[in-house]
Amino acid sequence: MKDARRQTIVDLSHPLGPQTAAFPGDPPPAIQILDTATNPTSDQKRHMNCSAIATSLHCGTHMDAPFHFFPDGRRIDQVPLDRCVGPTLLVRLPFETHASIGREHLEPYESQLREARRIVINTRWHHRWGAADYFTQHPVITEAAARFLVECGTLLVGVDIPSVDRAPYAAHLELLGNDVLIVENLTNLDAVVGDVFHLIATPLAISGRDGSPVRAVAVT
Ligand SMILES: [Zn+2]
Known part of the structure; x- marks a missing residue:
């Protein structure tokens, strides 16, 4: 039996706040302070x-639901959570040599992928997070x-790039059109050791919408 005390949790998520770089054209997150515990203005109110x-x-680190591209697709609050949690194959394809991630780069992992069903x-x-070219020069997954x-x-594809592809979004359409979940903007993946880890990447149950921030973690 596995010793729970030797479990390591690696945070694969970027912090989310006004400092988080948003996808070009999207507004950055805005935090509004509604009340503060310091310097209370009256004794009458807690x-x-x-x-x-x-x-x-x-x-930031988020999940795309099929509804992101398909009007009849599954909404983020309809995502079965058992798809978001479980054994996940980690494939290392450094961008220096794989600016386009093709079928040939993934085929060597077929048997492991069929077993884990998450990648x-x-x-x-x-490592380019925060750089000027993060959103424009990133690698892509081919159709x-x-x-x-x-x-x-x-069941689920996670990447450390802002988008699995660019317009006209052939990879998004292929994945989401077949009910495969996408997690984008993962980070800290170098800290995950081994080829298979336990992923937890659950979205908020945002009613009827197209995606959600996730707190993605690897349990190893
Ligand atoms: Zn997205």
Whole structure:
């Protein structure tokens, strides 16, 4: 039996706040301070720290639901949580040599992928987080690679890039059109050791919408 005391949790998520770089064209997250526990203005009212957040659902580390591209697709609050938690294959494809992640880069992992049914790709692009080219020069997953992931029965694809592809979004369409969940803007993947880890990346149950921030972690 596994000794729970030797469990390590690696945080794969970026902090979410006004400092978080948003996808070009999207507003950055805005935090509104509704009340503060310091310097209460009256004895009559209980003061506390209380805030509100307004954010694109695709800012920072987040999940895309099929509804992001398909009007009839599954909404984020309809995502079965057992798809978001479980054994996940970690594939390391450094961006220096794989600016386009093709089917040929994933085929060597087919048997492991069919078993785990979740995959996270460490392109090491997360090291460019905050750089001017983070949103414009990132690697992409090709349509053929996305189709291969679908063929392998993949439930979830996680990446450390801001988007799995660019317009006209062939990989998004292939994955989301086959009910495969996408997690984007993962980070800290170099800290995950081994080829398979236990992923937890559950979205908020935002009613009827297209995505959600996630607190993605690897339990190893
Ligand atoms: Zn997204």
